[in-house]
Amino acid sequence: MPPALHLSAILPFTLFFLLHVGPSTSTTIGITYSSPTAAANAAATTAPPPPDRIAATIRDLKIPAVRLPDPTPPAVRAFLYSNTSLLLSIPNVLVPSLAANRSAATAGFFRSSSTPPTRPSLAISVGNNVLESQPDAIDFILPAVRNINSALRDLGIHHISVSTTFSFISIMTGAFPPSSATFEEPVAEALIHPLLDFLKETNSSFMVNIYPYNLYRLRCETPLGFALFQKEPFMYRDDLTTGARYWNIFDMMVDSLVAAMAVAGHEDVPIIVTETGWPSSSLDRTEIDANEDYAQMYIRGLILHLRSGIGTPLRREGVAEAYVYELVDKELKPAGTAGQGAGRNWGILYPNLTRKYEYKFEFSCADRLGIFNSVLVGILLMIAILFWVLWYIPSYRD
Numbered sequence: 001m002p003p004a005l006h007l008s009a010i011l012p013f014t015l016f017f018l019l020h021v022g023p024s025t026s027t028t029i030g031i032t033y034s035s036p037t038a039a040a041n042a043a044a045t046t047a048p049p050p051p052d053r054i055a056a057t058i059r060d061l062k063i064p065a066v067r068l069p070d071p072t073p074p075a076v077r078a079f080l081y082s083n084t085s086l087l088l089s090i091p092n093v094l095v096p097s098l099a100a101n102r103s104a105a106t107a108g109f110f111r112s113s114s115t116p117p118t119r120p121s122l123a124i125s126v127g128n129n130v131l132e133s134q135p136d137a138i139d140f141i142l143p144a145v146r147n148i149n150s151a152l153r154d155l156g157i158h159h160i161s162v163s164t165t166f167s168f169i170s171i172m173t174g175a176f177p178p179s180s181a182t183f184e185e186p187v188a189e190a191l192i193h194p195l196l197d198f199l200k201e202t203n204s205s206f207m208v209n210i211y212p213y214n215l216y217r218l219r220c221e222t223p224l225g226f227a228l229f230q231k232e233p234f235m236y237r238d239d240l241t242t243g244a245r246y247w248n249i250f251d252m253m254v255d256s257l258v259a260a261m262a263v264a265g266h267e268d269v270p271i272i273v274t275e276t277g278w279p280s281s282s283l284d285r286t287e288i289d290a291n292e293d294y295a296q297m298y299i300r301g302l303i304l305h306l307r308s309g310i311g312t313p314l315r316r317e318g319v320a321e322a323y324v325y326e327l328v329d330k331e332l333k334p335a336g337t338a339g340q341g342a343g344r345n346w347g348i349l350y351p352n353l354t355r356k357y358e359y360k361f362e363f364s365c366a367d368r369l370g371i372f373n374s375v376l377v378g379i380l381l382m383i384a385i386l387f388w389v390l391w392y393i394p395s396y397r398d
């Protein structure tokens with residue numbers, strides 16, 4: 001047998017192997033930083049760290065992207081000229097006026113701060129989970145998104161993408177099984193379908209807050225490890241329609257969105273997980289799963305899972321970005337007040353900016369080499385097997 005034949009026999013297998021085993025994605029893993037509220041400032045025994053110190057801390061932790069849900073000018077300034085990707089939210093209360101007014105005063109902010117065009121990505125979310133605080137704002141959201149987008153284009157700014165942020169629980173019918181999930185009506189027809197058309201047109205992403213913690217609490221039969229990325233034998237859920245097997249709630253929630261988007265004809269719009277996390281404490285003493293051990297398991301599991309590059313069963317490239325909620329503990333609001341985090345602490349740092357537990361955000365060269373090495377070893381092994389099949393077996397027969 002001429003050697004050329006062997007190479008041509010091996011090459012497709014090698015390519016197949018590279019395509020299917022090598023990491024296919026690079027989900028950017030960022031963090032949410034909310035500015036301390038006036039009430040927190042008043043209650044704090046020491047002054048909260050200034051934005052420059054926060055920006056330095058994020059740099060030290062090697063976190064490549066930050067989301068500011070309530071961007072104050074000093075916080076934006078601290079990050080704008082750093083190498084950190086930025087995701088800014090426009091306050092919910094401004095949404096109705098932005099929908100009405102084409103001249104979009106906020107665009108002036110971006111003109112005056114003249115964002116450097118070469119900086120890492122900058123995205124805007126018009127509001128954050130607007131529907132929860134203002135259900136009647138449903139007709140204002142898309143016009144506001146369009147107005148901000150046009151205002152930026154009028155200013156000649158093309159590198160900022162514009163979208164809005166939803167909360168998974170408020171827009172989805174469910175996540176078990178993912179293939180049967182759809183968007184809730186009337187939000188689907190009135191807002192999400194036309195928004196998806198807009199996002200597709202402008203290369204923007206669908207933004208959503210995803211909390212396996214909330215789904216786990218709603219469904220008491222769900223094993224804890226299934227919510228915490230603990231891959232254990234027999235701890236999976238099969239989606240009988242698609243044949244997909246799920247090892248964690250996070251993937252089920254992402255694929256529910258993918259399935260619902262497919263029904264709307266847009267299965268390929270990128271997804272940004274604007275918030276996800278696990279509370280490390282709660283004022284409500286019955287919330288026994290809100291503790292530092294589980295928070296650490298969730299954050300480490302999330303980072304490892306996203307870095308592995310295996311995506312989800314329905315979306316091989318996985319989510320485009322995911323922002324951990326959140327950098328620093330907020331003050332503990334009494335339980336029952338509206339909004340995510342009421343009565344709970346979600347920070348990966350204490351207010352004095354020391355770590356609560358161990359985690360590693362950066363994707364070091366060693367990690368990359370590790371994956372590359374295992375791919376290389378796999379390829380070498382396969383070539384060896386192929387040679388064995390091609391050479392040894394025929395000569396044995398002879």
Ligand SMILES: *[C@@H]1O[C@H](CO)[C@@H](O)[C@H](O)[C@H]1NC(C)=O
Pocket residue numbers: 081082083
């Ligand atoms: C941003 O990154 C570039 C290249 O990686 C580097 O040269 C530059 O100094 C960095 N800027 C800041 C502000 O860290």
Ligand SMILES: *[C@@H]1O[C@H](CO)[C@@H](O)[C@H](O)[C@H]1NC(C)=O
Pocket residue numbers: 100101102103104105
């Ligand atoms: C629109 O915004 C501009 C600038 O902020 C303001 O001067 C104008 O009065 C607003 N128009 C309406 C109809 O609100």
Ligand SMILES: *[C@@H]1O[C@H](CO)[C@@H](O)[C@H](O)[C@H]1NC(C)=O
Pocket residue numbers: 201202203
């Ligand atoms: C969207 O991306 C495609 C491919 O990268 C590009 O050709 C197109 O011009 C982009 N559209 C907008 C509105 O940026």
Ligand SMILES: *[C@@H]1O[C@H](CO)[C@@H](O)[C@H](O)[C@H]1NC(C)=O
Pocket residue numbers: 350351352353354
């Ligand atoms: C920071 O705060 C935590 C919790 O309050 C405390 O355990 C830790 O010792 C503090 N670290 C420093 C350096 O002050």
